[in-house]
Amino acid sequence: MALLYGSSYQIPGTSPGALIAPADQPAGEAVLTLTRFDSSKVEEAVHVTPEDCRAWLAQAAEAAARVPEAEAPASKHANRAIFWLHISGTPDADLARRLQDSLGLHPLALEDVLNGGQRPKVELYDEHLFVVMTHVDYSGVDLRLYQTSLFLKGNLVISIDAGDDGLFLPVRERLTRGGRLRQLGPDYLLYALIDLIVDHKFPLLERMGSEIEDLETDLLEDPPADANRRLLRMKRHLLLLRRQQWPEREVLNLLLRGDKEMGIGKKTLPYLRDSYDHTVQLMDLLETYREVVTELQNALMLATSNRLNDIIRVLAVISVIFMPLTFIVGVYGMNFDPAAGWLNMPELGWAYGYPAVMIVMLGLTVGMLWFFRKRGWL
Amino acid sequence: MALLYGSSYQIPGTSPGALIAPADQPAGEAVLTLTRFDSSKVEEAVHVTPEDCRAWLAQAAEAAARVPEAEAPASKHANRAIFWLHISGTPDADLARRLQDSLGLHPLALEDVLNGGQRPKVELYDEHLFVVMTHVDYSGVDLRLYQTSLFLKGNLVISIDAGDDGLFLPVRERLTRGGRLRQLGPDYLLYALIDLIVDHKFPLLERMGSEIEDLETDLLEDPPADANRRLLRMKRHLLLLRRQQWPEREVLNLLLRGDKEMGIGKKTLPYLRDSYDHTVQLMDLLETYREVVTELQNALMLATSNRLNDIIRVLAVISVIFMPLTFIVGVYGMNFDPAAGWLNMPELGWAYGYPAVMIVMLGLTVGMLWFFRKRGWL
Amino acid sequence: MALLYGSSYQIPGTSPGALIAPADQPAGEAVLTLTRFDSSKVEEAVHVTPEDCRAWLAQAAEAAARVPEAEAPASKHANRAIFWLHISGTPDADLARRLQDSLGLHPLALEDVLNGGQRPKVELYDEHLFVVMTHVDYSGVDLRLYQTSLFLKGNLVISIDAGDDGLFLPVRERLTRGGRLRQLGPDYLLYALIDLIVDHKFPLLERMGSEIEDLETDLLEDPPADANRRLLRMKRHLLLLRRQQWPEREVLNLLLRGDKEMGIGKKTLPYLRDSYDHTVQLMDLLETYREVVTELQNALMLATSNRLNDIIRVLAVISVIFMPLTFIVGVYGMNFDPAAGWLNMPELGWAYGYPAVMIVMLGLTVGMLWFFRKRGWL
Amino acid sequence: MALLYGSSYQIPGTSPGALIAPADQPAGEAVLTLTRFDSSKVEEAVHVTPEDCRAWLAQAAEAAARVPEAEAPASKHANRAIFWLHISGTPDADLARRLQDSLGLHPLALEDVLNGGQRPKVELYDEHLFVVMTHVDYSGVDLRLYQTSLFLKGNLVISIDAGDDGLFLPVRERLTRGGRLRQLGPDYLLYALIDLIVDHKFPLLERMGSEIEDLETDLLEDPPADANRRLLRMKRHLLLLRRQQWPEREVLNLLLRGDKEMGIGKKTLPYLRDSYDHTVQLMDLLETYREVVTELQNALMLATSNRLNDIIRVLAVISVIFMPLTFIVGVYGMNFDPAAGWLNMPELGWAYGYPAVMIVMLGLTVGMLWFFRKRGWL
């Protein structure tokens, strides 16, 4: 059920922002990894606590304050340390409360993190920017949707990925290698994470696309027995993906338009626009797939009808040929007594009765076949 | 019929705001409960009359006036008494008229209360804010919609729930426990009631979702006989829910946008936005369910066709095999007299006639089976 | 044809506003009733002429002018005489021309009156406001649409109802009884007429709703033979109603927004908003009915397929059981001569041949039945 | 093909505005008729050349210049000569070039005239206003669309009608009779032509409407063999009409809104609004027809299924009755030798064997009929 319903919810009437984990949630073994980088170096600490993060952040803020304001105002920004806290797995209520206390995250946002399966959305709280996106995993049979939550608060970026399977590893590698990701601010890191979630769907859709094409080929040649089931499953997957993709496109649109208040710099905008283009392209593909699958359903319906016609045509031909023949041989199986009167089946006693009947039946069969040929049944 | 039609109406031509209860309405045994609370205490009185409410309100206004203006202007608001009048069941015309007289509710709004089944809407009268929402009850077979009317007039909140089954109990409990609900103003109470009506639909939709999934599993394996009926019922329920959900989303949107004139404070806004998100999520789920049920209908249609094909295939195989065989044995049942001429069925007198015919028929059957196998009918 | 096409038109190329009645129009026996009322009294004259109206109006204007301006400027409005000219039936070209001359109605508006079946619309001419609405009559089988035209010109309201069956009687009665209708201005009278036309559709839709529910019950139990025909008729009726309802909602929306120039006072606005709500509710019901009827069509299609499956299943079971049996008895009806050789049907001469064959056939039948049971055909 | 594709085009890569007639165009025998009128008189010249028009226009401009400016500035406009050049048939490339040279028409506009089948549109060039509309001709079987191009340039109106069959004759007649058409300016003439093109579609749609109603009656009683073909043809015609009607409505909307720059006077506006209303009404009818035809397709599908059920029911009844009977008589046609043993078909030798079998078979038949009656098959 989880797939179709797809979202947890708090018991109605609970006080909002109460940070209670939903009952059916597996025990969260969330792992926190804190990365600190600036243009010169990258440090990483695994299995940290929210309290550690607060300490690191306070320390960095202190260090920044020590740098004399006059000195290198331009380069200062470049050297500002940026923090990335990545939480793999869904936090439990306790961790959520500690995140709230240590890092000042808004309780309504944390409530959305606890109750996974939210629609993708952007929310700008006084304290920070909050972005929900969906991380999709497709095994060829099952489609799994995990909520990915992103926070942007000053120079701290927090990412929480419910279904973490190394999705953000490429960003981690690019961080180590240096480059633009290290030069630009936390907004660019946010973009890099969003970009990954978006682009992650391309290989998935490519796989779906090739499945659709395979089914199409099969279906036109000889509809497989499970075609109905496969088409239904595809439709549902596309439905679920589209349900995520529409608001995801809107997320990028909002980030693009509300750039300033959201703390997204001018340099990051063209990259976000690029991601936006990708979400549009994904929507486009999803719509196309949907329409193709609908067409395949129509085609399957027609193919099933055609197959039925085929079978019934054969049945009809056989019946129409053999019923009269069987009737004729039945006639000459009657036991009327030829001796009782000259009208009683004199054919039986005629020397050429049998061959004559055979010839008549042959003629009848040939006539029938000609009739079917003309009707296009053969 | 009530379900599909779903709304009462006054006899056309009646003067508007005439407060006449519709003819088919059951005798309303409406129970009025008045709750008075501020940050320090909660009082509750059951089975009150509108006149009692007026008295209480007047008394509170007097008390407030006695507090010197200069003293604690900030804390004054916090200590202001808030009144919540809850009416369980639909009022009759008499009660409506007394509500109008004692509490100054607008006759057009009261007319909407009397004639249940209105679309969810927000209306801002000079006197007060009027909100109509729908309280949904789903037993697994029947879907029942009750109108819930809410009034916000100064520090008085009135809620009228036609199908009261303790829907607002959680709010009452939270009031007793204190917390945000006691601190913030009457607008927050209004929000808490609205939030409950909205969130109440999540468990309901979860139940529907699992019914759909069950049906899907059944349908793909072996379409149950009542699949058509169940799908039709689901479609109708989703239709009725969607018809309520669209305007309900609009209600929250209007409350969010028209906050000031409607008397909704800044502190309540983020919570209302949260409720709005929930209405969007509900719409989203309803649309998804609708599309899934449509897909199930298509799949059922195809499954029915496939089943028909199956049956007809078996019929055709049997007919096509036995018709020629029956013809052959019919031939040798004919009574032509072998004695009348050497051409008249000499096979009958041949020593190996019977086994030869049996072998021919066996060969024919094997040929047929090979033909069917090739055609994929077996 | 008139129903589907639904609108008369002038021969293309005719000069606009030429006031020529369409050829197929029945001879109009339009009856004019003039009502004059103020807060103190009501007068009514039947079978008046447009020229009479002009005289009355001139007289009233004179009387109003005689009242000294200084005296009671507030009460003056209240005492201003209001005129309501009701025309029952469609006017002929001659009457239209006299209405134009005597009362100054715009020729393009009168052309729309002559050529019935216009879409509901509001048009503001320099001279007056012109509103077209549709008065619907439903007998359970036929749906009839009549154009109702309304004019608001100063203190004169003109209503022309093509299919007059006492639609406006309730307004007449309320006028006699006094009340708000007598106190407020001509715009409120206009509202009262519009409100009646709108609300008139509620009982009609309730009736349709119960027809749909009846059909649904029938259809799920045993599709009646005329289900297809009834569904088609319902769809058409809903189509025609919707075609009227969309623009009718727009009419009320325009009246609400363009209030000032259209001469609609502030006091009438909340009432018009109420009517607007009703048009929205009607649209909503129509859409719901439409979707329910579409679902019923799908369900009927499926029920028809199921029925076919049922019939064919019985046919198949019988055929599959009796074809092999008939073949077997055919075999032992063959006339091979057992005397011609020991291989020629020795069974015939065996003492237990007949019971053995009977037992074989019984076994075959039992096997078949088991096979069908397993396949779920029985 | 021309109908579906419906538009000519220039070979891609041709220089725009090159005025080359499309290859498949029939040799245009375009006839030019110039009409000159003012409030006092009408003159008409057939078979003129573009050069003649230029001469006439120059002469009129000269005459107008001679009138002293001071004299009758108001009446001057009224007496200004208006020219109407009507071209019947599509011009060839040569004529187009001469129109460009003599009358200063824009080459891109003339290109659109040469390549018929454009979508209805309004274009405002510096030199003149250019309007494309569609003139529709319906024979009951074929739907033909002709492009009608209109130019408004100062006091000259040019109309080019590709499928001229006297469409504009009524305007010509009204011009001769005088009236508003002679009083108002060239914009009113433009309106009169547009109005004719729009209103021309009403009788056409009335005819389609009655065809649809006829088909509906037939279909519900006994679906005619060509119902599928007729429905398909109707759908295509409605599709093609709608494809023209949408932009045509937009044309009138643009003319209404962009009145000033387009040279359309205030007096003509109410008439254009009237035409706009007609285009809306036409759209409305087209949509209604489309939906009705779709409903008829559904009904035909259901009727076809019902018919199939009928046939198969009869087939099933006959088979189910006669198969067991045929089996029974087959049993007693077996040749087991009663003499070989007392178990071998003793019935054959029983004195009441034959009548007993007949009675059994009768009972079986009666039982079957009762079974069918209960199942509702008879």
Add this chain to the structure above:
Amino acid sequence: MALLYGSSYQIPGTSPGALIAPADQPAGEAVLTLTRFDSSKVEEAVHVTPEDCRAWLAQAAEAAARVPEAEAPASKHANRAIFWLHISGTPDADLARRLQDSLGLHPLALEDVLNGGQRPKVELYDEHLFVVMTHVDYSGVDLRLYQTSLFLKGNLVISIDAGDDGLFLPVRERLTRGGRLRQLGPDYLLYALIDLIVDHKFPLLERMGSEIEDLETDLLEDPPADANRRLLRMKRHLLLLRRQQWPEREVLNLLLRGDKEMGIGKKTLPYLRDSYDHTVQLMDLLETYREVVTELQNALMLATSNRLNDIIRVLAVISVIFMPLTFIVGVYGMNFDPAAGWLNMPELGWAYGYPAVMIVMLGLTVGMLWFFRKRGWL
């Protein structure tokens, strides 16, 4: 698969603008052709390198600088040399990087060039305008989409056509012949290229249109066996085309509206508007085709049902006639011994038994035929 999926993508997580060619791309043998023209002469160089282009451009800029500013400021523009670099085939990563270095193209734009199959779009970078369009090729069976990328940077126009088959040859020829293309600026050259891509689809759609009409004719007479397959293919092609056409229309709309910043002159605008009209017309055709093909699918479904009805009707007629007859002859084939009792088949010994049975059977057949005729089965 490539067709449905239709776009390459970079491995998710790759740094944006990294200019890595997708893995499955064929080795690009891109050929660069540089054309330099002004109003007086045209020069062309094939197989140039990006570095050559830079040299040419620098040289031209120098020459332009040498011309004294005062001299002929008007004619200067006319004589300004314009460069057109055409790249046939998709560039590889190396060429892309050299284009970036030599000509200053934006890396994100070049990334879109490398990863073909982008949606048509316009992007305005600081450095240049970037337009993506789609070049379509249709062989009657396969539909191939190639990305065409266009850059406008000062007086340089770059066109990159992935599927180059001489698409732009007509522009090249018109350049040689002189005319408007040589007079107007680089924006007009850009327009000419865009116009060609747009208009290129007209002959393609004409071809599709005639295929649809052919299929329609076939289908109504006798549905060909591959009708289902052909309709499915058409639907897919139309789907893919529409997916390109929507954004392509938007491209032209954006170019029209954002003219100034994009460097498109006033003189080019009317021509772009013309191209825009063509994209609208193409969309319109695509939608019409789509709806026609959908109608054909419906018609095919109905035709298949009708055909099935036909076959089953024949089957039913034959069965219903011959089953009773076969039963009757079976009766008289029973072996009851007439000698055992006077009730045992005395007909067999009656002198007129045989002719009587024959007459009864004839009568039965005639009765059946009359029944079928009445039912409309024959």
